[in-house]
Amino acid sequence: MATWFLLVIYMAFISLGLPDSLLGSAWPVMRLELGARLDSAGLLAMIVSGGTILSSLASGTVVQRFGTGKVTLISCMLTAGALLGFSLSPSFLWLTILAIPLGLGAGAVDAGLNQYVAEHYKAHHMNWLHCFWGVGATMGPIIMSASLTGSHSWRGGYATVAIIQFALVVLLFVTLPLWKRVAASREGEALNRSEPSIPEESEASQTLQASQVPTKVLQLRGVKPTLAAFLLYCAAESTVGLWGASYLVGARQVAADTAAGWISMYYGGITLGRLLTGFLTLKVSNRLLIRYGQLVAIGGGILLLLPLPAQASLIAILFIGLGLAPIYPGLLHETPARFGREQSMKLMGVQMAVAYTGSTFLPPLFGAFAAKTSLTFFPYVVMAFLGLMLLSAERVNRIMMMKGRMNR
Numbered sequence: 001m002a003t004w005f006l007l008v009i010y011m012a013f014i015s016l017g018l019p020d021s022l023l024g025s026a027w028p029v030m031r032l033e034l035g036a037r038l039d040s041a042g043l044l045a046m047i048v049s050g051g052t053i054l055s056s057l058a059s060g061t062v063v064q065r066f067g068t069g070k071v072t073l074i075s076c077m078l079t080a081g082a083l084l085g086f087s088l089s090p091s092f093l094w095l096t097i098l099a100i101p102l103g104l105g106a107g108a109v110d111a112g113l114n115q116y117v118a119e120h121y122k123a124h125h126m127n128w129l130h131c132f133w134g135v136g137a138t139m140g141p142i143i144m145s146a147s148l149t150g151s152h153s154w155r156g157g158y159a160t161v162a163i164i165q166f167a168l169v170v171l172l173f174v175t176l177p178l179w180k181r182v183a184a185s186r187e188g189e190a191l192n193r194s195e196p197s198i199p200e201e202s203e204a205s206q207t208l209q210a211s212q213v214p215t216k217v218l219q220l221r222g223v224k225p226t227l228a229a230f231l232l233y234c235a236a237e238s239t240v241g242l243w244g245a246s247y248l249v250g251a252r253q254v255a256a257d258t259a260a261g262w263i264s265m266y267y268g269g270i271t272l273g274r275l276l277t278g279f280l281t282l283k284v285s286n287r288l289l290i291r292y293g294q295l296v297a298i299g300g301g302i303l304l305l306l307p308l309p310a311q312a313s314l315i316a317i318l319f320i321g322l323g324l325a326p327i328y329p330g331l332l333h334e335t336p337a338r339f340g341r342e343q344s345m346k347l348m349g350v351q352m353a354v355a356y357t358g359s360t361f362l363p364p365l366f367g368a369f370a371a372k373t374s375l376t377f378f379p380y381v382v383m384a385f386l387g388l389m390l391l392s393a394e395r396v397n398r399i400m401m402m403k404g405r406m407n408r
Contacts, residue, residue, distance in 0.1 A: 005175070005178050005182045006121070006125060008171065008172070008175050008178070009113060009116070009117065009129065010128065010129060010132040011132070011168055011171060012072055012076065012109060012113060012168065012172065013109075013113060013129050013130070013132040013133045013136065014132050014133070014135050014136035014139075014168070015076055015079065015109075015136060015164070015165050015168045016106060016109050016110060016113075016133055016136060017132070017133035017134060017135065017136025017137035017138075017139075017140070017267075018136040018137070018139060018140050018161045018164060018165065019079060019083055019102060019106070019140065019161060020106075020133075020136070020137050020140065020241065021137040021138070021140035021141050021241055021263065021264070021267050022083075022140045022141070022143075022144055022157060022158060022161060023041060023044060023045065023242065024041070024141075024241050024242040024243065024244060024245050024246070024263060025140065025141040025144040025145065025157075025245055025259075025260040025263050025264070026144050026148070026154035026157060026158075026260070027041045027242075027245070027246060028245060028246055028249050028256045028259070029148060029154050029256055030154050033154070034089075034091060034092045034095075035092070036092045037371065038246065038367065038370070038371050039364070039367040039368045039370070039371040040092060041242060041243075041246075041367060042242070042363060042364025042365070042366075042367035042368060043096065043364065044095055044096065044099050045238070045242055045359065045360070045363055045364055046360050046361065046364045047096055047099035047100060047103060048099045048102050048103035048106070049103060049238075049356045049357070049359045049360030049361075050103060050360055051099070051100050051101070051102065051103025051104040051105075051106075051107065052103040052104070052106050052107035052110070052352075052356040052360075053103075053107065053352075053353045053356045053357060053360060054103075054104065054107065055075075055103070055104045055105070055106075055107030055108040055111075056107040056108070056110065056111045056349050056350075056352035056353040056356060057349055057350070057352075057353045058108075058349070059071070059107065059108050059111035059112055059115075059348075059349045059352065060111070060115075060346050060348070060349045062108060062112075063108075063111075063112045063115070067179055067180060068112045068113065068115075068116045068179050069172070069175075069176045069177075069178070069179030069180070070176065071108050071109070071112050072108075072109050072112060072113065072172055073169065073172040073173055073176060074105075074108075075104070075105035075106070075107075075108040075109045075112075076105065076109065076165060076168055076169050076172055077105075077169050078101040078102070078104055078105030079101070079102055079105035079106060079109075079165055080162055080165035080166045080168075080169055081101065081162075082098045082099070082100075082101045082102035082105070083102065083158055083161050083162035083165055084158075084159065084162035084166075085098040086098055086102075086158040086162075087155045087156070087157075087158035087159035087162060088155070107352060107353075107356065110352055111348055111349045111352040113129065114126075114129075114332050114348055114352070115344065115348045116179075117129050117333075118332060118333050118335060118336050118344065118348070119336060119344070120182070122281075123281040123286060123330075123333045124277075124278040124279065124281045124282060125278070126329045126330075126332060126333040127274045127275075127277040127278040127281060127325075127326065127329045127330070127333075128274065128275065128278040129329065130274050130325075130328060130329040130332075131271055131274035131275045131277075131278060131325075134267055134268070134270040134271025134272075134273075134274055134325070135271050137241070137267035137270065137271070138264050138267040138268045138270075138271050139264075140157075140161065140264070140267070141260045141261065141263045141264035141267065142261070142264045143157050143160050143161060144157035144260055145257050145260040145261045145264065147160070148256065148257045148260060149257050218350075220339050220343065220347075221399055221403060222338065222339070222396050222399040222400060222403070223339065223347065225392045225393075225395040225396045225399070226331065226338075226351070226392075226396050227350070227351060227354045228388075228389075228392040229327075229331060229389055229392040229393045229396065230328075230331060230351050230354050230355040230358070231354050231355060231357055231358035232358060232385050232386075232388050232389035232392060233324070233327055233328055233331075233355065233358070233389055234355040234356060234357075234358035234359040235358035235359065235362035235363065235385045236297070236320075236324065236382055236385035236386050236389060237270075237324055237328075237359070238358070238359035238362075238363045239362065239363040239366055239378075239381060239382055239385065240263075240266060240317065240320060240321075240382060241263065241266065241267070242363045242367070243363065243366060243367060243370070243375070243378055244259075244262075244263050244266060244317060244378075245259040245260055245262070245263050246259075246370075246375060247375045247378040248262060248263075248310070248313060250375045251374070251375040251376050251378065252310040252313055253310065254310055254313075262313070262314050262317060263317070265314060265317065265318050265321070266317045266318060266320065266321040267321060268318075268321065269317070269318040269319070269320070269321025269322040269324075269325070270321040270322070270324055270325050271325075272322065272325070273293070273321065273322040273323070273324070273325020273326060274325045274326065274329060276325075277289055277293075277325055277326040277329070277330075280326075286326075286330040286331075286333060286334055287330075287334075287397055289326040289330055290326055290327050290330040290331065290393055291390075291393070291394070291397075292326070293322075293323045293324065293325060293326040293327045293330075294323065294327060294386065294389060294390045294393060295323070295390075296319060296322055296323030297319070297320050297322075297323025297324050297327075297386050298323070298383070298386050298387065298390065299319055299323070300315075300316045300317065300318070300319030300320035300321075300322070300323055301316070301320060301379065301382050301383040301386050302383070303315060303316035303319060304316035304317070304320070304379040304382065304383075305379045305380070305383065320382070320386075327389075327393075328355075331351075331393075332348070332351070335347055335348055335351065338400060362385070366378070366381050
């Protein structure tokens with residue numbers, strides 16, 4: 001039952017990914033119809049992420065009170081309604097209002113499902129969970145590109161995604177009783193095997209859990225550079241997703257529908273990478289996969305910087321997506337193992353909030369900067385985020401290794 005129930009969780013994460021990539025793909029056309037400025041997409045992204053931050057911070061308390069199933073159901077209803085409203089919006093003002101429930105719904109689903117999978121399933125399931133986010137994020141630009149090509153309207157793309165979301169709401173409602181039953185079943189299996197319910201812990205992680213854990217999660221050694229890595233990851237991922245199409249259209253003279261298709265390939269790279277990473281976690285540690293992913297992403301960033309034909313940008317963006325694939329789910333799954341199960345639910349929400357802070361403020365700041373200067377700075381900003389993220393993640397690895405040696 002637990003294995004089949006994963007399909008429901010994966011479907012929920014498809015719903016989380018679908019809206020994330022729509023705005024960046026549609027914005028070159030949306031802004032013209034609504035009479036909005038180029039950097040106004042940053043304002044919308046900021047409102048969505050602001051709502052996500054609030055719901056992420058509250059997710060630990062809300063999930064404990066109502067359960068992951070109910071929170072996921074209600075959150076998907078919020079996002080479905082908001083997306084339908086987007087498709088009918090007569091002005092940019094309405095988009096800003098509807099962005100609030102869109103963000104609130106996304107944050108609660110993200111934090112709740114990540115904690116549920118980190119606590120009850122193995123590392124490869126976490127990667128495949130985020131692979132299905134990538135499925136949704138990849139489908140979004142494809143749906144939008146088809147809408148722009150067929151009816152020459154972005155509204156049909158949003159309406160299609162809203163219908164998909166409402167279908168998922170029905171599925172979540174039907175399967176609502178299974179959430180607690182599966183959690184109890186997984187915990188019972190772990191007890192019968194005389195194993196902790198958190199799988200695949202490293203030796204350093206086990207010594208960390210054996211030590212006394214501070215009450216405040218920010219006092220834990222390694223938390224602050226971990227939060228920095230989350231912030232920079234979301235800054236890089238969101239900047240490419242939000243402004244990649246605008247960069248291709250404005251700086252590389254690519255057609256709008258083609259640019260939307262190329263951004264779908266970026267999310268496709270993330271999706272494919274997480275599918276493969278799910279298998280690799282059976283043989284390779286999360287720490288190494290995170291490191292290798294960062295190096296591949298930086299390689300894609302370097303390729304994006306080079307003065308090559310526009311078609312090379314597609315390869316560069318695809319490599320960035322492939323490289324980003326293992327980083328986010330790997331860091332998330334390490335949370336209970338590195339910092340202890342007792343603190344993981346609170347820390348998971350904090351990590352989500354900090355991650356979405358990166359996507360809330362940094363991509364819009366680049367949008368404001370690009371509106372006053374040029375979109376040609378896009379590759380340099382992406383490279384800066386990727387480089388700083390690598391430094392932060394390696395700092396966490398050093399702290400964990402030092403802590404492991406001290407506790408031997």
